[in-house]
Amino acid sequence: MPLRLEHISYAYRLGRGTFKALDDVCFHVDPGERVAVVGPNGSGKSTLARMAQGLLVPDQGLVSADGVTGTEGLCRRVGVVGQDPEDQIISSSVQDEVAFGIGNLGVPVDEVQRRVDAALATMGLSDMRRRDPAMLSGGERQRVVIAAVLAMRPSYVVLDEPTTMLDTPGRREVLDAVTVLVRVGCGVVHITHDLDDVVPCDRAVVLHSGHIAYEGEPHDLLGDGGRLRELGLGPSRLLVVANHLAAAGMTLPADPTHPRVLAAALADHVRRVGPTCR
Amino acid sequence: MMPSVAYLPGETPLHRLDARVKLALLAAYTFLLFTSDGWVGLACCLSLALFGLVVGKVPLGHALRGAGPIALLLALTVIANALSLAHPADGAAIVGSLSFTPAGMLHGMYLAVRIILLIVAAALLSLTTTPVALMDAFTALLRPLGRWNVPVGDVAMMCSIALRFIPVIADEADRIVTAQRARGARFGEGGPVARVRAWGPVLVPLLVSLFHRADALADMLDGRCFTGALRTRLDAPRMRHVDWAVLLGGCTASVLLGIYL
Ligand SMILES: Nc1ncnc2c1ncn2[C@@H]1O[C@H](COP(=O)(O)OP(=O)(O)OP(=O)(O)O)[C@@H](O)[C@H]1O
Ligand SMILES: [Mg+2]
Numbered sequence: 001m002p003l004r005l006e007h008i009s010y011a012y013r014l015g016r017g018t019f020k021a022l023d024d025v026c027f028h029v030d031p032g033e034r035v036a037v038v039g040p041n042g043s044g045k046s047t048l049a050r051m052a053q054g055l056l057v058p059d060q061g062l063v064s065a066d067g068v069t070g071t072e073g074l075c076r077r078v079g080v081v082g083q084d085p086e087d088q089i090i091s092s093s094v095q096d097e098v099a100f101g102i103g104n105l106g107v108p109v110d111e112v113q114r115r116v117d118a119a120l121a122t123m124g125l126s127d128m129r130r131r132d133p134a135m136l137s138g139g140e141r142q143r144v145v146i147a148a149v150l151a152m153r154p155s156y157v158v159l160d161e162p163t164t165m166l167d168t169p170g171r172r173e174v175l176d177a178v179t180v181l182v183r184v185g186c187g188v189v190h191i192t193h194d195l196d197d198v199v200p201c202d203r204a205v206v207l208h209s210g211h212i213a214y215e216g217e218p219h220d221l222l223g224d225g226g227r228l229r230e231l232g233l234g235p236s237r238l239l240v241v242a243n244h245l246a247a248a249g250m251t252l253p254a255d256p257t258h259p260r261v262l263a264a265a266l267a268d269h270v271r272r273v274g275p276t277c278r
Numbered sequence: 279m280m281p282s283v284a285y286l287p288g289e290t291p292l293h294r295l296d297a298r299v300k301l302a303l304l305a306a307y308t309f310l311l312f313t314s315d316g317w318v319g320l321a322c323c324l325s326l327a328l329f330g331l332v333v334g335k336v337p338l339g340h341a342l343r344g345a346g347p348i349a350l351l352l353a354l355t356v357i358a359n360a361l362s363l364a365h366p367a368d369g370a371a372i373v374g375s376l377s378f379t380p381a382g383m384l385h386g387m388y389l390a391v392r393i394i395l396l397i398v399a400a401a402l403l404s405l406t407t408t409p410v411a412l413m414d415a416f417t418a419l420l421r422p423l424g425r426w427n428v429p430v431g432d433v434a435m436m437c438s439i440a441l442r443f444i445p446v447i448a449d450e451a452d453r454i455v456t457a458q459r460a461r462g463a464r465f466g467e468g469g470p471v472a473r474v475r476a477w478g479p480v481l482v483p484l485l486v487s488l489f490h491r492a493d494a495l496a497d498m499l500d501g502r503c504f505t506g507a508l509r510t511r512l513d514a515p516r517m518r519h520v521d522w523a524v525l526l527g528g529c530t531a532s533v534l535l536g537i538y539l
Binding site: 050055071072075076079080082083084086087088089090092093096099100101102104105107109113116130134148152 | 410435438439442445446491494495497498500501502503504505507509510511512513
């Protein structure tokens with residue numbers, strides 16, 4: 001049974017007025033599935049994340065995870081990793097931070113320790129357990145946050161732009177951690193600004209001013225420059241490279257934005273033309 | 279690590295002593311200070327304070343910094359005690375019925391030294407203990423209050439979050455100041471009004487960013503099912519044998535000295 005948002009509408013109350021942030025949004029993630037959610041600023045992505053954890057109650061529609069509704073049930077099943085690790089770490093040691101969420105679930109201490117050890121090992125943080133998170137790099141801190149979420153054994157994890165505040169190595173680290181989350185069976189929603197993050201996902205969803213403007217194969221989206229522009233998203237880096245290659249005279253396959261396809265086409269080209277350099 | 283004006287990083291036995299023990303020792307020392315009268319008791323307290331300074335490798339100047347703001351008060355204590363209106367036998371008349379008494383001055387000095395010693399002892403605690411450890415120690419001591427529905431968990435959480443966010447907020451303020459400077463804002467120039475005004479463009483974005491952080495933090499706490507109960511700690515400080523020994527030894531000594539001196 002998936003994490004399911006059914007016909008969700010939500011408006012923020014602003015003084016006397018309201019601002020419609022989500023408009024009849026239907027969305028689901030299965031366990032073990034990796035879904036990318038992209039959209040321009042203010043399109044409602046973070047609202048969707050809050051909604052998935054039950055922290056906002058929809059004006060219309062229903063949110064359920066494995067058939068369970070309500071804030072408490074949703075918080076136990078859905079973990080959220082935010083943008084800035086600075087706002088999500090409150091402890092002075094890594095393992096205390098990872099223990100925080102499970103401790104709140106009323107789990108006995110030795111079980112807490114066991115789960116913390118497992119989550120730290122999964123995120124490759126075992127030898128940092130006694131470090132002060134404030135002394136770690138951005139990527140390491142974000143991994144601490146992911147471990148803290150993972151230790152609560154959620155079925156679904158929503159990551160809201162988890163790499164925005166990080167440098168390139170930190171980004172890499174966190175993306176690898178997301179892959180690990182999928183591998184251990186979590187349904188993952190990766191909210192992102194970066195179209196490159198969409199490539200490894202099973203499905204892509206585009207939010208645009210509060211409604212779903214696209215849902216489907218990541219590569220159909222990434223290869224459609226016109227569509228991307230229409231949705232307020234820049235061309236993907238792969239599309240830019242593919243276009244340059246085409247302009248340079250290379251014949252490209254129909255689906256050049258899949259990295260594997262593009263690489264195969266390049267290899268094929270080199271084989272045919274020969275490894276000559278001008 | 280918490281950048282703090284109060285903490286002197288170090289690896290001395292005093293730094294390593296459990297913060298709860300240090301807190302208890304401070305209480306015991308205060309007891310001793312105010313129950314022992316006479317110069318022998320004071321000398322005893324003085325040597326204990328000096329012993330603490332040596333063990334913790336804390337420079338005397340550092341420990342006395344806290345006494346600065348009340349130096350005037352201490353001076354007044356001495357002067358007020360030295361003056362008398364009642365023509366005591368050892369008094370030297372100054373004007374009218376006002377006279378100076380050496381015994382009174384000595385008593386004033388006695389009171390002043392007692393307060394200075396208390397300040398030094400408190401400084402010893404805060405200079406050798408990280409704010410986080412200190413917070414934990416307070417929480418541990420407040421824990422029994424939970425039985426009378428005092429929200430110890432909430433209070434502890436609030437204080438430790440406040441502590442943790444001080445450097446974050448300081449960084450943020452720094453960033454905004456730098457950004458405003460780059461746009462030509464001037465800080466610390468002109469009259470007092472101009473100086474205060476210059477901070478307006480800093481405080482507003484700082485507050486906005488703090489509200490955003492508070493929102494994100496609240497989401498995080500709700501998302502992790504925080505209910506205000508005391509948290510499970512894996513790295514909670516554990517009392518070693520030394521800690522117990524120092525605690526017992528220190529408290530017994532203070533009580534005995536307090537009674538016999
Ligand atoms: N607490 C709030 N009160 C009022 N309006 C809000 C609130 N939070 C968000 N909004 C508005 O709702 C809309 C959607 O916000 P949301 O944060 O979900 O967007 P987003 O897609 O996450 O944007 P970004 O890419 O900037 O993170 C925005 O126009 C925003 O101004
Ligand atoms: Mg957002």
